[in-house]
Amino acid sequence: MTLDAVILQVLAGLATGGIYASLALALVMIYHATHLVNFAQGEMAMFTTYIAWSLINAGMPYWPAFLLTVGIAFILGMFIERIVIRPVENAPVLGVVVVFIGLLVILNSVAGWIYTYTIKSFPSPFPRQPILGIHYISAHELGAIGVTLAVLALLYGFFRFTPLGLAMRAAAQNPESSRLVGIRVGWMLALGWGLAAAVGAVAGMMVAPVVYLDPNMMSGILLYAFAAALLGGIDSPGGAVLGGFAVGVLENLLGAFVIGNELKLAVALVLIVGVLLVKPSGLFGRVYVTRV
Amino acid sequence: MLLEVSGLHAAYGATRVIHGIGFAMEEKSITALLGANGAGKTTTLRALCGMVKTEGQIRFRGERIDGRSTEDIARLGIAHVPDGRGTFLNLTAEENLRLGAYTRRDRAAVEADLERVFGYFPQLRARRAQQAGTLSGGEQQMLAVSRALMLAPKLMLLDEPSFGLAPLLVRELFAILRAINERERVGMLLVEQNAAMALDLADRAYLIETGRVVLSGTAADIKRDDAVRRAYLGY
Amino acid sequence: MRGRILFLGVLIVVACALPFLVSSYRTFQLTLVLVYAIALLGLNILTGYNGQISLGHGAFYALGAYCAAILIDKAGAPYWAVVPAAGGVCLVAGFLFGLPALRLEGLYLALATFALGVAMPQLLKYHHLEKWTGGVQGIVIAKPEAPFGIPLEADRWLYFFTLAVTLIMFVLGWNLLRGRIGRALVAIRDQHTASEAMGIHNALYKSLAFGVSAMFTGVAGALGALAVQFVAPDSFGVFLSIVFLVGIVVGGLASISGALYGALFIQFIPNIADEISKAAPWAIFGVFMIGFVYLMPTGVAGAIRLLLTRRRAQ
Numbered sequence: 066m067t068l069d070a071v072i073l074q075v076l077a078g079l080a081t082g083g084i085y086a087s088l089a090l091a092l093v094m095i096y097h098a099t100h101l102v103n104f105a106q107g108e109m110a111m112f113t114t115y116i117a118w119s120l121i122n123a124g125m126p127y128w129p130a131f132l133l134t135v136g137i138a139f140i141l142g143m144f145i146e147r148i149v150i151r152p153v154e155n156a157p158v159l160g161v162v163v164v165f166i167g168l169l170v171i172l173n174s175v176a177g178w179i180y181t182y183t184i185k186s187f188p189s190p191f192p193r194q195p196i197l198g199i200h201y202i203s204a205h206e207l208g209a210i211g212v213t214l215a216v217l218a219l220l221y222g223f224f225r226f227t228p229l230g231l232a233m234r235a236a237a238q239n240p241e242s243s244r245l246v247g248i249r250v251g252w253m254l255a256l257g258w259g260l261a262a263a264v265g266a267v268a269g270m271m272v273a274p275v276v277y278l279d280p281n282m283m284s285g286i287l288l289y290a291f292a293a294a295l296l297g298g299i300d301s302p303g304g305a306v307l308g309g310f311a312v313g314v315l316e317n318l319l320g321a322f323v324i325g326n327e328l329k330l331a332v333a334l335v336l337i338v339g340v341l342l343v344k345p346s347g348l349f350g351r352v353y354v355t356r357v
Numbered sequence: 358m359l360l361e362v363s364g365l366h367a368a369y370g371a372t373r374v375i376h377g378i379g380f381a382m383e384e385k386s387i388t389a390l391l392g393a394n395g396a397g398k399t400t401t402l403r404a405l406c407g408m409v410k411t412e413g414q415i416r417f418r419g420e421r422i423d424g425r426s427t428e429d430i431a432r433l434g435i436a437h438v439p440d441g442r443g444t445f446l447n448l449t450a451e452e453n454l455r456l457g458a459y460t461r462r463d464r465a466a467v468e469a470d471l472e473r474v475f476g477y478f479p480q481l482r483a484r485r486a487q488q489a490g491t492l493s494g495g496e497q498q499m500l501a502v503s504r505a506l507m508l509a510p511k512l513m514l515l516d517e518p519s520f521g522l523a524p525l526l527v528r529e530l531f532a533i534l535r536a537i538n539e540r541e542r543v544g545m546l547l548v549e550q551n552a553a554m555a556l557d558l559a560d561r562a563y564l565i566e567t568g569r570v571v572l573s574g575t576a577a578d579i580k581r582d583d584a585v586r587r588a589y590l591g592y
Numbered sequence: 593m594r595g596r597i598l599f600l601g602v603l604i605v606v607a608c609a610l611p612f613l614v615s616s617y618r619t620f621q622l623t624l625v626l627v628y629a630i631a632l633l634g635l636n637i638l639t640g641y642n643g644q645i646s647l648g649h650g651a652f653y654a655l656g657a658y659c660a661a662i663l664i665d666k667a668g669a670p671y672w673a674v675v676p677a678a679g680g681v682c683l684v685a686g687f688l689f690g691l692p693a694l695r696l697e698g699l700y701l702a703l704a705t706f707a708l709g710v711a712m713p714q715l716l717k718y719h720h721l722e723k724w725t726g727g728v729q730g731i732v733i734a735k736p737e738a739p740f741g742i743p744l745e746a747d748r749w750l751y752f753f754t755l756a757v758t759l760i761m762f763v764l765g766w767n768l769l770r771g772r773i774g775r776a777l778v779a780i781r782d783q784h785t786a787s788e789a790m791g792i793h794n795a796l797y798k799s800l801a802f803g804v805s806a807m808f809t810g811v812a813g814a815l816g817a818l819a820v821q822f823v824a825p826d827s828f829g830v831f832l833s834i835v836f837l838v839g840i841v842v843g844g845l846a847s848i849s850g851a852l853y854g855a856l857f858i859q860f861i862p863n864i865a866d867e868i869s870k871a872a873p874w875a876i877f878g879v880f881m882i883g884f885v886y887l888m889p890t891g892v893a894g895a896i897r898l899l900l901t902r903r904r905a906q
Contacts, residue, residue: 171878331711
């Protein structure tokens with residue numbers, strides 16, 4: 066194993082890690098607001114990526130289609146929260162999990178119905194040639210990392226510095242007090258779903274040029290994102306992003322040098338579970354002490 | 358009238374807690390609700406804010422507000438300092454205050470109010486960037502009152518502001534409450550177990566027992582009532 | 593109580609009569625319902641009664657199925673012997689997996705079990721294990737014939753064999769859950785600290801719940817392999833685990849009869865969905881899933897219990 070090869074794998078890992086990070090971020094956002102993990106997050110991302118594909122195929126240039134898709138995803142996310150999730154707000158956790166799985170199955174099936182299960186190629190907005198003379202990493206991979214970091218920065222700014230972002234954090238933490246200061250908590254949840262769906266859409270559009278577009282493209286990625294979110298600490302957005310990059314690099318290094326591609330998924334997961342055994346609240350998660 | 362309540366009933370699920378309470382408050386006045394633990398004082402405040410299921414009429418400045426959502430009632434200008442203070446523990450003190458002004462659009466006035474609040478509670482200015490959960494009990498109570506003030510309310514509902522505070526702090530807090538009442542022209546509905554302090558501050562008082570009003574009058578009259586003196590004032 | 597015994601008697605008679613009333617394909621489907629019912633009962637012991645969420649029970653089902661197939665294919669074991677063998681292997685595997693899982697709670701346990709579910713097909717495909725598992729191709733096994741010249745065709749015989757095992761497993765589960773152990777499991781789920789203080793050995797019971805749960809699911813896997821006559825890695829993907837979870841929620845958490853309702857759901861609702869819409873059958877299945885949670889938040893078993901108490905109250 067040469068140093069060059071290692072660097073190559075680390076960079077490739079960072080690129081895929083960026084995708085995991087985006088989706089993990091979406092998971093963390095919904096977890097933060099509702100304390101639930103949205104199993105349909107990956108399929109929502111897949112579905113919106115198909116919408117982007119339709120727009121681009123209809124002749125729309127890439128970036129307008131990208132932005133329009135993010136907007137559509139945002140509305141779709143809010144819509145799903147209001148229509149599907151709202152009625153089970155107070156249902157037992159496992160019931161909600163089944164609703165999420167139902168949503169997953171529906172989105173997957175409808176996408177297959179509309180767009181068929183044949184694999185489609187999806188364009189990348191970045192040039193084919195490596196940029197800046199860096200040969201270790203393709204322009205798309207570099208671009209995907211950049212987009213991920215940009216999304217993270219935007220979200221950070223939104224939650225940290227805007228009144229709406231503050232209200233969303235407040236609603237997640239303490240719904241009752243939030244109502245007392247006039248925050249419409251229900252809409253904050255819907256907004257959270259919308260944002261998560263928008264972030265997921267970005268992840269979908271960034272990964273589709275690599276794995277190609279098909280209705281099942283996100284199932285493996287969701288798993289990594291899930292692992293990334295937990296590794297970073299499920300309630301920590303920054304942790305989710307770092308977790309995403311860590312999982313991506315780990316996966317690539319293990320696949321290339323240790324156990325081959327055959328078992329890399331399994332081994333990566335086992336390693337993550339191993340980390341969690343040592344640090345059960347994730348690497349950056351808060352430890353909550355519960356009173357008896 | 359600032360607030361008129363008549364025939365108010367409230368229940369948690371099947372358990373009825375208040376049975377036909379009625380009272381009224383003038384603009385800018387201070388009214389105290391007195392009573393023992395479990396008499397239904399906290400529930401009355403929660404009922405006013407639409408936080409429990411109610412029957413009966415609640416009018417705020419002539420407008421019916423019973424059956425409205427908590428958010429809408431807050432937007433009308435009723436600020437509730439709830440039982441347990443309702444602090445956003447993981448946010449900073451300043452963020453807590455800014456949330457208090459969440460529904461307001463008059464930015465310049467909000468900034469001015471922030472300064473005014475720091476004027477009442479200078480300690481909070483020093484703590485503004487600190488996580489609210491790390492503040493002392495007294496500071497958290499000040500923060501809760503300040504958060505309510507940031508709404509620029511017409512009516513403040515204060516649930517046991519003296520709870521858990523040292524006597525000296527309680528006296529200080531009540532002095533500030535009086536100052537706020539005078540300067541901000543805001544009505545206050547005060548629920549207190551510390552009847553002596555409450556009666557010193559309030560204009561009128563209502564005594565609640567097992568979910569009903571059993572005695573009402575001006576604070577001075579109530580203070581002279583023998584039964585109240587024996588049961589709640591202890592002399 | 594007498595009513596309940598009568599009801600069970602009728603149920604068993606109907607279960608015995610059914611295969612003679614329907615085609616052999618339907619009999620095969622009914623066999624699978626019984627198989628799923630055992631698996632769901634196993635998962636319910638862990639998730640419903642003990643509160644540990646598993647998103648990877650398909651792995652234990654797969655382990656049971658492969659145990660059966662390998663024993664028959666490589667060792668020439670008789671089909672009736674492989675079922676308890678698979679149960680034993682899964683008991684040990686489940687107990688061992690339950691030991692590290694003790695440190696994990698809620699979502700983290702869900703991830704760990706999810707990882708198990710995802711890893712299993714990859715492990716089964718792993719080329720160093722290929723001489724045992726048959727790799728991607730899997731293993732084909734013969735359908736067991738009725739013994740002693742009993743005049744029953746293979747599908748019906750297997751149905752009765754499965755029915756017998758199902759009865760044994762349900763009686764076993766019933767005894768387990770109605771008694772001291774069942775109460776301990778529920779106490780751990782609802783009041784973790786208090787149960788420890790009452791002298792319940794939480795760690796032991798939780799690992800034990802994992803083991804027993806895996807044993808049930810492994811027995812189901814072995815029976816499933818016999819019914820389908822074929823095992824391959826891709827039939828045991830993580831989706832199977834998810835379907836099991838759906839089954840216990842729809843059937844009713846912490847309910848023994850719920851396992852049966854859940855099994856009927858996961859066996860027949862996809863078929864019904866397929867008949868409603870050929871284009872997107874899984875979308876219909878998803879709608880059914882969500883609909884069940886909306887209409888029966890405590891599962892079919894919970895809804896029936898509610899109905900019965902209401903009628904008794906009248």
